[in-house]
Amino acid sequence: MQSNAQLEYDYSIVKAFTFTTILFGIIGMLVGVILAFQLAFPELSNLAGEYGTFGRLRPLHTNGVAFGFTLSGIFATWYYVGQRVLKMSLNESKFLMTVAKLHFALYFITILLAVVTLILGITTSKEYAELEWPLDLLVVVWWVLWGVAMFGMIGMRRERTIYVSIWYFMSSFLAVAMLYLFNNMEVPTALVSGYGSVMHSVSMYAGTNDALVQWWYGHNAVAFVFTTPIIGMIYYFLPKESGQNVFSYKLSVLAFWGLMFVYLWAGGHHLIYSTVPDWMQTMGSVMSVVLILPSWGSAINMLLTMKGEWQQLQTSPLIKFMILASTFYMLSTIEGPIQAIKSVNAIAHFTDWIPGHVHDGVLGWVGFMTMAALFHMAPRIFKREIYSKSLMETQFWIQTVAIVLYFTSMWIAGITQGMMWRAYDEYGSLLYSFIDTVTVLQPYYTIRAVGGLLYLVGFFMFAYNIYKTATSGRVLDKEPVNASPMAS
Amino acid sequence: MDQETLLTIQGYGKFFVILFVFIVFYSYAYSIYKRQRTGERDFEKYSNLVHDDSFDSTPLEKRDNSIDKND
Amino acid sequence: MFHWLEQKPFFFAVVLFLTIAFAGIIEVIPDFAKQSQPTVGTKPYTTLELAGRHVYIKDSCNACHSQLIRPFKSETDRYGMYSLSGEYAYDRPFLWGSKRTGPDLMRVGNYRTTDWHENHMMNPASVVPGTVMPAYPHMFTNIADIETAYAEAYTVKAVFGVPYDAEGMPKLGTLEEAQADAMAQAKLIAADMKNQSVKDAVANGQVPEIVALIAYLNSLK
Numbered sequence: 001m002q003s004n005a006q007l008e009y010d011y012s013i014v015k016a017f018t019f020t021t022i023l024f025g026i027i028g029m030l031v032g033v034i035l036a037f038q039l040a041f042p043e044l045s046n047l048a049g050e051y052g053t054f055g056r057l058r059p060l061h062t063n064g065v066a067f068g069f070t071l072s073g074i075f076a077t078w079y080y081v082g083q084r085v086l087k088m089s090l091n092e093s094k095f096l097m098t099v100a101k102l103h104f105a106l107y108f109i110t111i112l113l114a115v116v117t118l119i120l121g122i123t124t125s126k127e128y129a130e131l132e133w134p135l136d137l138l139v140v141v142w143w144v145l146w147g148v149a150m151f152g153m154i155g156m157r158r159e160r161t162i163y164v165s166i167w168y169f170m171s172s173f174l175a176v177a178m179l180y181l182f183n184n185m186e187v188p189t190a191l192v193s194g195y196g197s198v199m200h201s202v203s204m205y206a207g208t209n210d211a212l213v214q215w216w217y218g219h220n221a222v223a224f225v226f227t228t229p230i231i232g233m234i235y236y237f238l239p240k241e242s243g244q245n246v247f248s249y250k251l252s253v254l255a256f257w258g259l260m261f262v263y264l265w266a267g268g269h270h271l272i273y274s275t276v277p278d279w280m281q282t283m284g285s286v287m288s289v290v291l292i293l294p295s296w297g298s299a300i301n302m303l304l305t306m307k308g309e310w311q312q313l314q315t316s317p318l319i320k321f322m323i324l325a326s327t328f329y330m331l332s333t334i335e336g337p338i339q340a341i342k343s344v345n346a347i348a349h350f351t352d353w354i355p356g357h358v359h360d361g362v363l364g365w366v367g368f369m370t371m372a373a374l375f376h377m378a379p380r381i382f383k384r385e386i387y388s389k390s391l392m393e394t395q396f397w398i399q400t401v402a403i404v405l406y407f408t409s410m411w412i413a414g415i416t417q418g419m420m421w422r423a424y425d426e427y428g429s430l431l432y433s434f435i436d437t438v439t440v441l442q443p444y445y446t447i448r449a450v451g452g453l454l455y456l457v458g459f460f461m462f463a464y465n466i467y468k469t470a471t472s473g474r475v476l477d478k479e480p481v482n483a484s485p486m487a488s
Numbered sequence: 489m490d491q492e493t494l495l496t497i498q499g500y501g502k503f504f505v506i507l508f509v510f511i512v513f514y515s516y517a518y519s520i521y522k523r524q525r526t527g528e529r530d531f532e533k534y535s536n537l538v539h540d541d542s543f544d545s546t547p548l549e550k551r552d553n554s555i556d557k558n559d
Numbered sequence: 560m561f562h563w564l565e566q567k568p569f570f571f572a573v574v575l576f577l578t579i580a581f582a583g584i585i586e587v588i589p590d591f592a593k594q595s596q597p598t599v600g601t602k603p604y605t606t607l608e609l610a611g612r613h614v615y616i617k618d619s620c621n622a623c624h625s626q627l628i629r630p631f632k633s634e635t636d637r638y639g640m641y642s643l644s645g646e647y648a649y650d651r652p653f654l655w656g657s658k659r660t661g662p663d664l665m666r667v668g669n670y671r672t673t674d675w676h677e678n679h680m681m682n683p684a685s686v687v688p689g690t691v692m693p694a695y696p697h698m699f700t701n702i703a704d705i706e707t708a709y710a711e712a713y714t715v716k717a718v719f720g721v722p723y724d725a726e727g728m729p730k731l732g733t734l735e736e737a738q739a740d741a742m743a744q745a746k747l748i749a750a751d752m753k754n755q756s757v758k759d760a761v762a763n764g765q766v767p768e769i770v771a772l773i774a775y776l777n778s779l780k
Binding site for chain 3: 038039042045046049050053054055056058059121122123124125126127151154155160161162167170171174175178182187189190192193194195196197200202203205206207208210211214216253257260261264265267270273274275276346349350351352354355421422423424429430434435438439445
């Protein structure tokens with residue numbers, strides 16, 4: 001050991017991002033629950049005038065959970081895992097420390113501004129890219145700062161080989177940079193004409209081209225925000241928490257490259273039966289099915305990591321979270337390709353099955369894995385024991401029930417509505433008017449809303465548990481190696 | 489160049505590039521398993537990067553340019 | 560050769576980026592030229608319609624309504640002729656949507672009237688019992704931003720060559736001319752409406768959001 005003895009990993013940035021993960025998680029999920037109840041009970045739609053309607057709140061929900069909650073979780077785990085597996089500390093470089101702090105500050109400001117502008121209805125309307133151009137520029141700045149911190153940290157590393165988790169974080173950085181830039185190409189109208197609102201811009205692409213670029217972005221934003229960094233997390237946290245080696249490191253390397261190559265091709269499945277060229281729709285379909293292979297490669301690798309140690313699933317709620325997360329990853333990566341098959345897509349597209357699919361992915365996979373990562377980090381960054389194991393256990397079961405309620409109700413709702421839209425009577429006229437296919441969904445919307453509410457309740461338990469850990473958990477004198485210590 | 493030619497070029501381009509990537513991918517897979525079998529490089533030991541990650545532990549493989557060149 | 564990939568982060572990042580970027584280059588770029596050709600008869604939006612489109616976007620109507628009719632009998636029977644690529648040539652951004660919580664609106668101008676929209680936007684349940692759509696009374700009082708609509712039309716004309724002011728196409732002209740044209744179109748719509756405060760506002764030279772929105776919805780054919 002040549003390094004300075006008083007040097008250690010710096011977790012100040014990790015703590016800041018942990019805080020925003022919880023804060024934006026609460027905001028994003030709360031708005032989601034409100035939206036779910038509005039669909040079940042439309043009287044709730046106009047409680048806050050124009051600022052409380054479904055249309056205004058929906059972008060707030062999607063941006064809040066994707067770019068608030070999930071991205072915060074990704075950044076928190078990056079600054080944690082990155083320092084540790086590269087064996088370098090942010091303390092060693094004033095420059096990188098400043099970059100990381102600036103990264104956090106600008107990120108936080110941007111998301112707060114996003115909340116305000118979206119509520120005011122300042123949006124480009126492109127899904128997951130709703131922010132208008134001044135905010136887009138801010139996003140670019142802190143994304144670049146993240147890249148500087150990332151490559152700076154890699155450049156300073158002591159460990160020669162870069163662990164596979166870092167690969168996933170790098171792919172996320174590179175891909176989102178490219179996708180975000182191209183999809184948000186827009187011309188600010190006030191700058192060109194000299195008239196009108198400064199915030200307004202117009203897309204560089206028109207019609208079908210705009211749709212193509214948007215779904216090339218939209219699909220892969222899901223890939224590189226909701227999938228690859230989360231895989232990066234599980235490749236670190238599951239082996240670490242369980243004390244097991246990754247089942248096959250070689251498989252993890254191959255699954256990585258497979259995923260990188262195939263994922264980008266699958267975006268076309270959002271545009272099946274639309275006006276984009278046929279070959280591209282078919283390509284989207286086929287590649288979506290091929291995508292099962294690398295996805296399941298990672299997921300199975302994770303499950304088999306627990307080989308011979310399955311009793312941990314019983315004893316540790318943290319392992320429960322991670323194993324269920326990879327199970328939900330398997331579920332949604334088989335469900336997605338099924339929906340991408342043309343004949344299935346004809347029924348599923350535009351229905352509630354799609355939000356159902358998204359949510360078994362994000363609630364089960366992204367949500368569970370992010371919370372598990374935060375739980376694992378808490379004793380290390382706060383140097384305290386986790387406040388309550390039984391609370392964690394209760395949270396796990398409440399949220400698991402919540403997810404099951406959510407996706408089963410949405411499956412039924414989606415398929416019911418899809419079938420009703422295409423039902424004909426014996427005289428060859430449409431059997432149902434549109435509103436018939438809406439009113440029939442009321443019970444499923446109610447079940448979904450209850451599911452969402454339960455998940456939010458579980459999230460509050462999580463927030464409370466982390467808060468109590470940070471403030472009143474038993475102080476640890478030594479950093480735990482594998483299993484995180486928790487008070488019963 | 490008209491639309492038809494463009495599409496044809498696109499088709500051929502796509503086919504050959506996918507073929508190329510396919511070959512590279514499988515030769516990489518083969519090289520990993522060969523190197524593991526011959527003992528040239530033990531990939532599975534990298535799992536330890538996770539377990540042995542405290543700040544004052546010795547790196548699994550130190551960064552050293554002379555090793556890099558021979559590897 | 561693969562050692563590089565595993566241990567040289569810079570080289571690794573380049574290969575990784577190429578792998579990721581590759582699909583986009585092949586998939587997206589070559590079809591760009593073809594897809595942006597307008598079909599015969601497709602015209603850019605007038606200033607007022609564009610202002611209405613901004614209202615549509617502001618309240619994220621596209622979160623629940625698609626504007627894309629797929630080529631199935633069940634869809635063409637319900638919504639009309641299936642969508643053609645060229646029909647979207649002036650749509651910036653596209654508004655296909657991804658979810659039909661409400662019906663498709665691609666050709667809503669063919670079968671709904673100003674009067675229907677007025678009642679429906681004020682209180683959807685009074686027109687469609689059992690609907691889950693929120694009411695939009697604020698659109699009757701909020702004033703539409705004609706100037707920004709003009710700025711957008713001016714920009715697409717200048718930057719992307721959208722044929723405003725060409726023969727048989729909508730006139731744009733200067734801001735004052737465009738505002739006057741928008742007012743004239745707004746008066747025609749207000750004449751078909753019952754809401755007194757909207758009529759008063761239009762008579763005073765202001766365009767409430769609902770008028771612009773209805774102009775836009777009526778233009779969807």
